Amino acid sequence: MSPRNDALPERAQRPIGIGMVGYAFMGRAHSHAWHTVSRAFGDVPLKPRLAAICGRDPAATAEAAGRLGWAAVETDWRALIERDDVQLVDISAPGDLHAPIAIAALGAGKHVLCEKPLANTLDEAEAMAKAASDAYARTGARAMVGFNYRRVPAVALARKYVAEGRIGTLRHLRAVYLQDWLADPKAPMTWRMSAERAGSGALGDLGSHIVDLARYLTGEEIVVTSAALETFTRERPYPGGSGTGTVTVDDSALFAGRLSESGALASFEATRCATGHKNDLTIEINGSAGSLVFNLERLNELALLDLTDGGACGFRRVLVTEPEHPYISAWWPPGHVLGWEHTFIHQARDLLTAIADGTQPEPSFSDGLEAQRVLAAVQEHGAGTGATIRSA
Numbered sequence: 001m002s003p004r005n006d007a008l009p010e011r012a013q014r015p016i017g018i019g020m021v022g023y024a025f026m027g028r029a030h031s032h033a034w035h036t037v038s039r040a041f042g043d044v045p046l047k048p049r050l051a052a053i054c055g056r057d058p059a060a061t062a063e064a065a066g067r068l069g070w071a072a073v074e075t076d077w078r079a080l081i082e083r084d085d086v087q088l089v090d091i092s093a094p095g096d097l098h099a100p101i102a103i104a105a106l107g108a109g110k111h112v113l114c115e116k117p118l119a120n121t122l123d124e125a126e127a128m129a130k131a132a133s134d135a136y137a138r139t140g141a142r143a144m145v146g147f148n149y150r151r152v153p154a155v156a157l158a159r160k161y162v163a164e165g166r167i168g169t170l171r172h173l174r175a176v177y178l179q180d181w182l183a184d185p186k187a188p189m190t191w192r193m194s195a196e197r198a199g200s201g202a203l204g205d206l207g208s209h210i211v212d213l214a215r216y217l218t219g220e221e222i223v224v225t226s227a228a229l230e231t232f233t234r235e236r237p238y239p240g241g242s243g244t245g246t247v248t249v250d251d252s253a254l255f256a257g258r259l260s261e262s263g264a265l266a267s268f269e270a271t272r273c274a275t276g277h278k279n280d281l282t283i284e285i286n287g288s289a290g291s292l293v294f295n296l297e298r299l300n301e302l303a304l305l306d307l308t309d310g311g312a313c314g315f316r317r318v319l320v321t322e323p324e325h326p327y328i329s330a331w332w333p334p335g336h337v338l339g340w341e342h343t344f345i346h347q348a349r350d351l352l353t354a355i356a357d358g359t360q361p362e363p364s365f366s367d368g369l370e371a372q373r374v375l376a377a378v379q380e381h382g383a384g385t386g387a388t389i390r391s392a
């Protein structure tokens with residue numbers, strides 16, 4: 001194993017106390033990132049101290065604290081926010097907790113990292129964006145949304161290529177996020193299938209990622225013109241065989257529109273029922289001078305077609321592992337590939353750097369709000385369809 005690239009400037013690292021709400025899948029990914037970030041990136045000015053983890057079940061939270069390396073346990077998020085050793089609150093909890101925790105934490109002058117989508121409703125997202133700008137003006141507290149796929153080196157490189165005009169005028173954007181864990185009607189009912197707890201289903205959970213990526217890659221807003229939502233399995237068994245619960249969110253979402261500046265056509269598909277697809281996020285942009293394709297299951301690569309570069313002969317595979325590529329200088333020699341967990345480490349690095357430097361981390365809560373506007377438009381266009389696509 002090669003050590004971190006010594007060309008990175010070292011900075012004195014001051015401690016920052018992290019308090020995290022949630023300890024399931026995302027809690028694990030975030031814990032790993034908080035532990036790793038200051039070791040991987042010598043230029044990060046703040047060194048996370050994993051002060052306290054919070055969950056409602058005391059025994060399960062204590063077990064998670066031990067396993068994931070947190071110093072203390074809280075069972076009430078209000079107590080977590082009040083702790084003097086917590087300066088940054090990481091919200092890795094279900095969607096219905098995002099708004100109350102984020103608004104309270106910002107009100108207490110704490111920095112916030114909130115998992116995506118920002119909120120369950122547009123009203124909540126608006127209140128959160130306002131709380132973030134008020135808190136910044138009052139206390140300097142910073143807030144960021146966890147759209148971690150911005151931090152894939154290949155995605156960041158794709159953004160640079162688009163901004164440089166490498167693929168010319170944008171004409172099409174095509175984005176899909178396909179999973180299959182709800183293809184089986186016997187897959188158990190969880191909070192992710194409840195509108196009250198999660199806001200929406202595949203739309204918010206997966207669709208929000210591709211909406212954010214489209215905004216990030218193009219720098220444009222998305223104007224939704226049509227949408228369809230579907231719930232294939234409306235009743236699911238509770239885990240442990242205690243009856244069934246009613247699914248109140250979409251299994252799948254399909255929507256289309258245009259990009260606000262270029263007028264490029266944009267299509268999006270998010271589903272948990274694409275049998276055989278595990279975590280298949282693909283985004284493709286076609287322009288007048290070339291095309292770019294990114295696929296999460298091959299996250300170290302970018303396919304580039306550059307017509308000014310003899311690209312008419314076909315796509316070129318760019319292996320995004322060179323030290324000059326985004327984030328790579330902290331890691332291994334060329335060709336020594338990165339994985340999904342690195343996106344969370346890069347996210348932590350960017351947030352901590354922004355906090356220390358006094359700059360606005362991105363995606364901000366305003367970015368989260370813009371993504372939420374798109375989700376709300378999709379819900380409006382797709383409402384009650386089940387089968388029919390309505391147009392604007």
Ligand code: SOE
Nearest residue numbers: 025116179181205206209279
């Ligand atoms: C859902 O299965 C999920 O865990 C999302 O919630 C994450 O945001 C995505 O990165 C992976 O899939």
